[in-house]
Amino acid sequence: MTENCNECSIAWIRGGEYAEVSAHNGSKMKGRVLKLAEQHPEDVKILVTNKDGSIFAHVPVKYVKLRAPRELTEEQRTELIERGKNMSRNKSTDYEETSDFDSGDDNEEMFTF
Incomplete structure (x- = not known):
């Protein structure tokens, strides 16, 4: 990638097993x-980390997913904010009682745009 490039791209060939991902330093996609x-680590391979911090990686095609942003009413937004605050409060007070959770869902972490 060239210096000061802000380009991110995902490309794959139909029927291929992996997609090529290129992401600039500081991007949400890189994270x-x-x-x-x-x-x-068995599925996602970082092939190159460039001097500018950008990366080039291979990820399984099944990890790539496009979706439209959620459209919420003001009431739904308020409810979600309140739910998040409650979860944050509970987490800070009950952190000793929690355990690691593995849902077993292979599709749990996906790219969403």
């Missing part, structure tokens, strides 16, 4: 790919 590489 997602790095997280997936930690969680699924």
Whole structure:
């Protein structure tokens, strides 16, 4: 990638097993790919980390998913904010009682755009 490039791309060939992901330094996509590489090292391979911090990786095609953003009413938004606050409060008070949770869902971590 060239210096100061802000391009991210995902490409794959129909019927192929993996998609090629190119993501610039500081991008949300780069963060997602790095997280997936930690969680699924057998599936997600970081092939190159460039001098500018950008990466080039291979991820399984099944990890690529496009979706429209959620459209919420003001009431739904308020409810979600309140639910998040409650979860945050509960987490800070009950953190000793929690255990690691593995849902067993292979599709739990996916790219969503």
